[in-house]
Amino acid sequence: METRTITVPGGTLRTGSSGTPDRPAALLVHSGIAHAEMWFPLMRELDDEMFGVAYDCRCFGESTTTLDGEFSDIGDLASVLDAYGLESAVLVGESRGARLAVDFALAHPERVRGLFLLAPDVSGLDTPVADDERPLLDAVGAAEEAWDEADEADTARRVEELIAHEVRLFVDGPGREPAPERAAVREAVAGMLRLNYTQQKDTPDFVKAEPAAGRLEKLDVPVRVLVGDADTTGMRAAAEEIERACPRASLVRVPDAAHALTLERGDIVVHELRTWLRELRQTPETAA
Template sequence: MSTRHSVAVDRGALAAETDGDPQRPALLLLHAGIATRRMWDPLIPALAERFFVIRYDTRGFGESTSQAVEFSNRADAIAVLDAVGVASATLIGASRGGTIALDTALEHPSRVRALVLIGSGPGGWDGAIDPAEEAMLDAADAAEEAGEWDRLFELELELWNIGPRRSRDDVDPAFLETARALGRSNRAAFEAQGQCIPVPLDPPAIGRLTEVAVPALVLAGEHDLSFVHDQQRLLAEHLPDVTAARIEAAAHLPSVERPDAVLEVLLSWLAEHAG
């Protein structure tokens, strides 16, 4: 059974929970921007059998709260580890959660044992984006700026969970309902967050990948956006100790869409690198 925590941070509180034995090696899970900590639900039973599993809603998402303030996502991640008494952990991040994980490893290397980056890229990346994908991203950005939340969540569903090279008929309807619910569960936080502004790592991770001193696993879904695959290749080329894998028949949230396939790769890698 999960234990819930409220972690105090500067002018905010992070909703967190833990599973498993605190005496075991720790995993800190960081969710994607189209989800909350609930995206990890399908993986928790298997992970908690072997690890102490920590997850939380980042500031401005899910059940976490924040006043208008500049803040560091890296400092928030460390605050969560401190709150549950963990000196170091393997950080597992999806999408923006992976960017936060990588940044945290660079800023706080003594607190990170290993990295798992799922559908993620380094901060400061400015590579080319397919024009059709860019148009979809621009439409989602416009909906967010206008506060058109229902439109935003449907656009994000099409873009990230179906993907630009699949149709709805190609995707399990039950997964789409779960993905839709994950996105919509951020609505209250989006409406209430005001101007909580994350301060980026400086200098950014894009030019510092060779500084990462821990093993890394980089994963991407087969049907994710093309620039995400470009980012995965970049990470695989420049991180010093890296394993790369592709999750078939999944888009941007493989831990939700194909949890068994993710666990098959993840548990094997963690057994070697996260002990």
């Protein structure tokens, strides 16, 4: 894995790449409970199939920002493509990263050859919440508010409380109890969240993209969606909406998996991504 830091307006982005540039390019965008390192094992597994590039979004991982005003996630993603000399790429995104990938594809369709979306969020989409999920979602919201309002002496404790609630919701899922076999995933997510939260107070605002909801039918590229059967009702609804609205989308449901798909079921994600990339190579407009 080769890492580098690229400069963007008002900050820097840490990136990592694997594979050789003569292979089809894939840009991987992490979820909101992780940073770029969530992708590194998958990238090593697939470096015979793709030239993979992952990066820490601004205010995540080891990326930095000095802006006092606004920044653009879409602009940062374009900067990563430019830094690696990529006119276009397949975009791979999980959760928040899937939302950004879709928003970018709608804003810059000429730069996207396909979308591989895991546990996707969709900007502007109103999704349902099941009654038995509300206590967990409310607990995360309350813990986030307490952390945001905490003074310096109380911040560390509030961060740990928030992380515990997020791990419970996103790793275990609302319908499953914590289990020993997910201990490594819980620990990995908690570690990435701790690093993220060191720089997520008093951060600049980001420029909001035009909502993707209601425009998904404009995504005229191959789209593969994966969602866990143990994810939230809202995330499963978002995945189904992408399948329904996008003319070239297909949906894979992953049994007994929650929101952190790549970390929990990396074997399935690697298999599905490898298969899909090979399918793309058989499609003339995406084979480059």
